[in-house]
Amino acid sequence: MDLDLSAPHSLGTTIIGVTYDGGVVLGADSRTSTGMYVANRASDKITQLTDNVYICRSGSAADSQVISDYVRYFLHQHTIQLGQPSTVKVAANLVRLLSYQNKNMLQMGIIVGGWDKYEGGQIYSVPLGGTILKQPFAIGGSGSSYLYGFFDQAWKEGMSKDEAEKLVVKAVSLAIARDGASGGVVRTVIINADGTTRNFYSGDSLPLWHEELEPHNSLLDILSSSSPEPMST
Amino acid sequence: MARFAADVPTRGGFSFDLCQRNEMLLKKGNQLPTFRKTGTTIVGLVFEDGVILGADTRATEGPIVADKNCEKIHYMAPNIYCCGAGTAADTEAVTDMVSSQLQLHRYATGRESRVITALTLLKSHLFSYQGHVSAALVLGGVDITGPHLHTVYPHGSTDTLPFATMGSGSLAAMAIFESKFREGLTRDEGIKLVSEAICSGIFNDLGSGSNVDVCVITRGQTEYLRNHQLPNPRTYVSSRGYNFLKGHTEVLSTKITPLKSSKVEAAAEVDEMEE
Numbered sequence: 001m002d003l004d005l006s007a008p009h010s011l012g013t014t015i016i017g018v019t020y021d022g023g024v025v026l027g028a029d030s031r032t033s034t035g036m037y038v039a040n041r042a043s044d045k046i047t048q049l050t051d052n053v054y055i056c057r058s059g060s061a062a063d064s065q066v067i068s069d070y071v072r073y074f075l076h077q078h079t080i081q082l083g084q085p086s087t088v089k090v091a092a093n094l095v096r097l098l099s100y101q102n103k104n105m106l107q108m109g110i111i112v113g114g115w116d117k118y119e120g121g122q123i124y125s126v127p128l129g130g131t132i133l134k135q136p137f138a139i140g141g142s143g144s145s146y147l148y149g150f151f152d153q154a155w156k157e158g159m160s161k162d163e164a165e166k167l168v169v170k171a172v173s174l175a176i177a178r179d180g181a182s183g184g185v186v187r188t189v190i191i192n193a194d195g196t197t198r199n200f201y202s203g204d205s206l207p208l209w210h211e212e213l214e215p216h217n218s219l220l221d222i223l224s225s226s227s228p229e230p231m232s233t
Numbered sequence: 234m235a236r237f238a239a240d241v242p243t244r245g246g247f248s249f250d251l252c253q254r255n256e257m258l259l260k261k262g263n264q265l266p267t268f269r270k271t272g273t274t275i276v277g278l279v280f281e282d283g284v285i286l287g288a289d290t291r292a293t294e295g296p297i298v299a300d301k302n303c304e305k306i307h308y309m310a311p312n313i314y315c316c317g318a319g320t321a322a323d324t325e326a327v328t329d330m331v332s333s334q335l336q337l338h339r340y341a342t343g344r345e346s347r348v349i350t351a352l353t354l355l356k357s358h359l360f361s362y363q364g365h366v367s368a369a370l371v372l373g374g375v376d377i378t379g380p381h382l383h384t385v386y387p388h389g390s391t392d393t394l395p396f397a398t399m400g401s402g403s404l405a406a407m408a409i410f411e412s413k414f415r416e417g418l419t420r421d422e423g424i425k426l427v428s429e430a431i432c433s434g435i436f437n438d439l440g441s442g443s444n445v446d447v448c449v450i451t452r453g454q455t456e457y458l459r460n461h462q463l464p465n466p467r468t469y470v471s472s473r474g475y476n477f478l479k480g481h482t483e484v485l486s487t488k489i490t491p492l493k494s495s496k497v498e499a500a501a502e503v504d505e506m507e508e
Contacts, residue, residue, distance in 0.1 A: 032392065037404065039384075040392040061390035066360050105363075 012181020014143030015056035020164035023121040023192025027168035030184030058141035059108030088114035092124035100130025143175030143182035272440020274402025275316035280423035283451035284373035287427035291442040310346040313374030318400035348381035360389025402434025
């Protein structure tokens with residue numbers, strides 16, 4: 001059994017970005033692994049760049065954190081110079097430039113999602129290597145392998161906000177069920193003209209799939225007087 | 234900041250020139266000198282009034298205990314402390330460096346340091362060394378924005394958590410936290426839980442041992458409880474003491490070599506200090 005605690009921190013991950021009629025929904029699991037150990041079971045992989053643009057991070061935790069810090073900094077300057085909120089396309093291209101120009105040193109896959117007044121809701125995928133792809137929906141991370149078929153069948157144009165969010169939560173929970181490197185809770189972020197909404201779905205509220213077991217009463221319930229509260233970051 | 238898309242730096246930073254030679258020596262049978270690692274169990278948790286940090290006190294050099302009572306909770310600022318696991322030299326150096334930078338920043342801004350400042354300084358430094366600076370840290374403190382607890386990994390990634398453990402004993406300590414932690418612990422409950430988690434590491438992990446250090450940080454006050462618990466006392470202490478008087482050891486032979494007498498001139502007249 002390999003329990004290498006000095007292995008680089010990696011976001012095993014399942015990340016999803018989906019456009020709907022009026023905006024985008026971003027979703028992710030919450031597991032950060034160091035080798036075979038879960039270093040953080042409640043991490044937040046959906047990071048804010050600006051009020052209207054968020055990114056989902058996968059791959060090396062360090063690389064994706066540093067890049068998102070740099071892009072947030074550049075976008076902030078750009079917003080000041082522009083005099084209005086920056087577009088999603090600019091944010092995605094900044095991620096792409098840093099990712100491509102440093103491709104030898106970085107190991108990360110990013111999904112950029114947001115809303116602006118020109119193009120509405122958009123999803124851009126920036127995988128390993130630094131390509132940029134504008135897509136109606138994007139999936140990434142190790143858990144995404146299990147979702148290609150699912151999305152081919154379940155995705156449709158012009159979904160409503162609730163349909164899109166339900167789809168994202170269902171997809172992440174399916175990936176969590178099959179991928180060892182994904183787990184924990186499901187976080188979603190909805191971005192549209194009205195602003196941004198963060199949602200949280202705890203592990204026991206997710207649907208169970210084929211052959212998954214019911215959660216049993218655990219010691220945690222007995223020890224704590226009230227029902228365990230979700231961990232806040 | 235990281236030197237992105239740049240060539241190998243010409244001065245400073247790591248020099249990998251000797252790597253080939255070292256590999257060749259290893260193949261020939263020479264052993265690389267080991268370096269001191271803090272095997273370690275370090276923990277931190279957020280309680281109702283602030284944060285509590287805990288650490289064991291064993292420093293190892295391979296299989297040998299190099300220091301039975303070392304200090305792993307490092308000072309960063311009056312309101313911020315940092316536990317360090319990994320290579321002892323790296324944790325010491327990086328925390329000292331960031332502590333100085335924070336002090337300079339305090340002079341420049343005239344304000345109390347914030348935990349997130351220390352976090353950003355640490356993560357940028359560690360990221361630019363791409364994991365070669367082997368320092369895994371639990372950073373905790375209370376500033377104007379509230380109590381904060383972060384973990385920092387050698388590659389430069391960070392997590393923000395209500396309770397955290399790091400080091401070789403982290404699994405043992407995390408088991409204690411996962412079963413007994415809840416939000417809004419009181420000071421005494423928090424200290425007790427931290428001590429339990431460290432003891433779990435001390436007794437179940439070979440790389441951790443000796444005593445428990447605890448540091449309690451609240452708004453306006455920090456208490457460093459050095460050796461809060463000593464669960465590994467020396468079991469037998471000779472009642473006669475450990476002094477060895479002259480005559481106890483047999484002298485086999487004596488050789489006296491006088492040192493070269495170099496006359497040192499007495500200090501010449503010193504000028505009086507002038508105002």
